[in-house]
Amino acid sequence: MSVRRAILIIAFLLQAPPVSAHRLNEYLQATTIAFEKDHVELRLRLTPGVDVAQKVLADIDANGDGTISKAEQRAYAEQVIDDVSLAIDGHAARLRLVSSFFPTVEEMKQGMGDIALAFEAVMPPGSTTHRLTFENHHRSDIAVYLVNCLQPRDPAIHIVGQDRNYDQSSYQLDFALGAPPTSQAPVGASAAQQGLERPEALPLIVTFFWHGVRHIVTGYDHLLFIAALVLGAATLWDLVKVVTAFTLAHSITLTLAALNLVHAPEGVVEPLISASIVFVAVQNIVAPDHSRGWSRLAVAFFFGLFHGLGFAGGLLDILHQMPRETILLAILGFSFGIEAGNQMVLLPLVGLLAAVRRSRPDAAGRTRLSLAIQRIGSASVSMAGMYYLCIALAANS
Amino acid sequence: MLLALGSALTIAALCGGVGGAGTRPGIGTDAATDSQTQAIVAAATDFLNALNADQRGKVLFAFTPQKTATAARFRRSGSGGPGDHRQGPGGGPGMGPPGGFVGEKYGSAVWSNFPVSDVPRPGLQLGGLNAVQRAAAMHVLRVMLSPEGYQKVLDIMGSDQALSDRGTPFASGRAVYTIGIFGTPSISTPWMVQFGGHHLGLNVVIASNHDVLAPTLTGAQPSVYTSNGSTVRVLAGENDKAFALLDALDDTQRKQAILNYRVNDLVLGPGHDGETIVPEGLKASAMTAQQRVLLLDLISEWAGIINDAYAKPRMEEIEAGLDDTYFAWSGPTTHKPGRNGSSYYRIQGPKLIIEFSPQGVGGDPTMHVHTIYRDPTNDYGRAFTSQ
Secondary structure: OOHHHHHHHHHHHHOOOOOOOOOOOOEEEEEEEEEOOOEEEEEEEEEEOOOOHHHHHHHHOOOOOOOOOHHHHHHHHHHHHHHEEEEEOOEEOOOEEEEEEOOOHHHHHOOOOOEEEEEEEEOOOOOOEEEEEEEEOOOOOOEEEEEEEEOOOOOOEEEEEEEEOOOOOEEEEEEEEOOOOOOOOOOOOOHHHHHHHOOOHHHHHHHHHHHHHHHHHOOHHHHHHHHHHHHHOOOHHHHHHHHHHHHHHHHHHHHHHHOOOOOOOHHHHHHHHHHHHHHHHHHHHHOHHHHOOHHHHHHHHHHHHHHHHHHHHHHHHHOOOOOHHHHHHHHHHHHHHHHHHHHHHHHHHHHHHHHHHHOOOOHHHHHHHHHHHHHHHHHHHHHHHHHHHHHHHHHHO | OHHHHHHHHHHHHHHOOOOOOOOOOOOOHHHHHHHHHHHHHHHHHHHHHOOOHHHHHHHEEOOOOOOOOEEEEEOOOOOOOOOOOOOOOOOOOOOOOOOOEEEEEEOOEEEOOOOOOOOOOOOEEHHHOOHHHHHHHHHHHHHHEOHHHHHHHHHHHHHHHHHHHHOOOOOOOHHHOEEEEEOOOOOOOOEEEEEEEOOEEEEEEEEOOEEEOOOEEEEEOOOEEEEOOEEEEOOHHHHHHHHHHHHHOOHHHHHHHEOOOOOOOOOOOOOOOOOOEOOOOEEHHHOOHHHHHHHHHHHHHHHOOEOHHHHHHHHHHHHHOHHHOEEEEEOOOOOOOOOOOOOEEEEEEOOEEEEEEEOOOOOOHHHOEEEEEEOOOOHHHHHHHOO
């Protein structure tokens, strides 16, 4: 690959497409649990959003012929059975498919198709209290889960309490058969809550890890800032220092904001984030000497504080009124996700830049090329930054 | 404080607590509803008389009370508006599996939150009527609804028009809103008016001196738009009154009201007739008198869509069950001024289900919302029409 072409590719990559940042691509999966006399029914309504429809379709239309055959419908229902679990009193219940509806491929592609599956499981005998647990991990990378229990029609079935984890992927329901329990706990705050009071740490961290990754890879503003920092760094050691300063700063404000200890209006944070891109990129061009060393560390730290508030905005949208210990886990997972997202862009970019620089045999040529890349790349980044700044300011006016 | 006082007066007026203000002095409930039913029958008859025989054939359907409504699934029919997407291979009639867009079907009536090109509504579209006929159709709505309810309908249609003006791949805009009349307009035998389109599904069953608005779906996209130079925020009352109630709760109450999980869509949207979920959240029996007033005021945004003569007994019924009514919240506890919030909430009582659900998928949830209003004991006026 010629050096010129590499530079052009970098410049192209850095020109973020002008789509709205932070878009949600989701696969809605609504489950309704219905109790009948001798069985319990799970009704799943699955609606893939337009941006993820192709992914879901790839699972369903396995042979890719543009139609969903009966065999493919059955296979998908089996896949869903594998990904969900229903247990009564700790014993896994066998799910039997009782009905299914699939939209056409075309409808799914437009994000308007709705898949409906109904499963049945046998109720346990006896008239004591029972605990039902339901978990849904189907396409958890893109899923939005809902789960609710219908008020039983049979007066002999009493709902004692229910509880869910934050994203509704895990659900617990306590119910009694026969005579109403003597002391009925208020529904919603019940015995079932004890089971989930101490949240399982790992799934929560993983959930928020992916939220963090998603926040970064769909929010070009943060990536542009990172790119500008990379372009300004001459050595790997420079880069490590500057990224550490950035990470330290945004972790501080992200934590403070998520714990509701600081609050900054979006109308201030968003323009400042865009301005930070332009500032660093322009500094790379007009004052390359300042693009490393202590002054750059200070700049990365200072703006990092505002990026942290931006990250917090993304986190707070999905996190609210959670118990404090849960919030800390969520912040941890989200921060790791953000770091992972950053590295996904940063590492290839650093590697590419190093490879391009090494392509020149002489030291003088390398310096010249380095400076050229820094300038051209930064010019592209600053233009994209200006674009976001205009949008942010327009949103305020 | 002023807000609380204003809300108290609104509720008092709706519930008949204060004589005169908002009610018709000297007219008892039965007399008020009787004369209201007569006015609706007259307006519907005038509308039918303005149509030709062919149109009448398309707008009139039988009204057959059903045990429950069913989820109806539709495939794209190709009868939509500009840019309508025809079906891909394998999607022709009789080919491929059923499924697709969900509507709720009650006899021959169908409503949904989907555009009319995806879920066709039975009846006549406004765009196919001449000016006189259109005015007569809108007059039916004006008589049937309260002034606030009628304005809400106009705002929702305006929002869909704004969406249409930007260009959509499906049928949108005022012209495709559809009216259907089920049964014969009568002061004695039950009949129904259905009016709807994208983000609107009004179902009004008129059974003698009872009028039932449930189930009804309201919504908007975009939630904020400009019309003739002024900014319209659709369903602003539904948003602002809910935040007012939330703000009025103390920490203990909030803890009960705010769910520890997120809710991203309607739980009991179209196709969920007859379903009652286990209630959650803060019970109104644990609310102060002022908070209960705020809750009733919030409920009146839906219950008050119908003409005051019917809204009054309906609000009384809701108030009677208030102790067993729950308020549940999921999402941020603040919203930007001039914008709706992105939080979901649900109000569930013995005779009431309300859900307010901002739609995040593929865009800004503060600009796209679906809401549902149901009465599990009396959807489609079942309490008055069952044999």
